[in-house]
Amino acid sequence: METRRKIVxxxxxxxxxESGIPTFRASDGLWENHHIEDVATPEAWxxxxxxxxxxxxxxxxxxLSVTPNAGHYALVKLETQxxxxxxxxxxxxxxxxxxxxxxxxxxxxxxxxxxxxxxSLIYDIAGWEIKAGDHCAKGSQLRPHIVWFGEAxxxxxxxxxxxxxxxxxxxxxxxxxxxxxxxLVYVVNDGVPIYVVDPQTPAMRQTxxxxxxxxPATVGLTQLTEQLMSK
Numbered sequence: 001m002e003t004r005r006k007i008v009x010x011x012x013x014x015x016x017x018e019s020g021i022p023t024f025r026a027s028d029g030l031w032e033n034h035h036i037e038d039v040a041t042p043e044a045w046x047x048x049x050x051x052x053x054x055x056x057x058x059x060x061x062x063x064l065s066v067t068p069n070a071g072h073y074a075l076v077k078l079e080t081q082x083x084x085x086x087x088x089x090x091x092x093x094x095x096x097x098x099x100x101x102x103x104x105x106x107x108x109x110x111x112x113x114x115x116x117x118x119x120s121l122i123y124d125i126a127g128w129e130i131k132a133g134d135h136c137a138k139g140s141q142l143r144p145h146i147v148w149f150g151e152a153x154x155x156x157x158x159x160x161x162x163x164x165x166x167x168x169x170x171x172x173x174x175x176x177x178x179x180x181x182x183x184l185v186y187v188v189n190d191g192v193p194i195y196v197v198d199p200q201t202p203a204m205r206q207t208x209x210x211x212x213x214x215x216p217a218t219v220g221l222t223q224l225t226e227q228l229m230s231k
Contacts, residue, residue: 004083008166009075010184011088014173014198015217019094020066040148049141053130056144060110060128063092071172071217072098074225081229087159089174089181091146106155106181112145156180163187170224172197172217176204195224
């Protein structure tokens with residue numbers, strides 16, 4: 001049986017934005033009218049856990065109201081011919097909702113909670129809310145299972161290994177400004193084709209064989225999938 005070629009996808013906020021999930025823009029330091037340091041850092045959680053919890057509860061409620069778009073479904077279609085692994089910077093579950101079977105979340109998952117004293121204790125969230133008094137098995141308050149600014153990225157080592165194994169590498173919906181995730185593109189082996197799908201050219205130095213598709217994910221990924229499926 002012929003081994004299927006491996007496509008590794010690095011996805012960012014741009015693909016979710018087309019489904020109606022607002023992106024975080026570091027240029028103004030605000031996310032849904034909140035300063036990042038007030039809702040997305042360990043210090044914020046220590047200072048005002050209610051504000052942080054409410055913020056992510058609202059993000060969850062919002063995420064439940066949207067659906068995958070043509071970009072997500074294009075990546076699912078690729079699985080019929082390729083071994084597709086998606087490494088996403090997004091915390092929503094739109095890739096999974098669309099049907100992608102192998103998704104790695106670098107920055108955590110919105111619909112999971114975890115212990116505030118033992119990060120190995122992770123739970124699925126039924127619905128959209130983590131409440132005060134929702135405790136882990138060790139009795140501590142549950143927090144969002146999100147990698148906040150200043151925290152380590154636990155899935156990064158696995159992501160680096162996967163990027164190194166890519167036969168084709170696709171970047172979609174990311175400015176490549178957020179590290180360490182942005183560094184994955186430089187792990188791709190020489191000679192491996194890289195496709196960058198984004199209306200704006202991301203901030204990346206030239207590396208190997210790069211094709212820029214200056215379209216939104218819904219258009220660019222649909223075009224690219226048709227191209228790759230015809231090979």
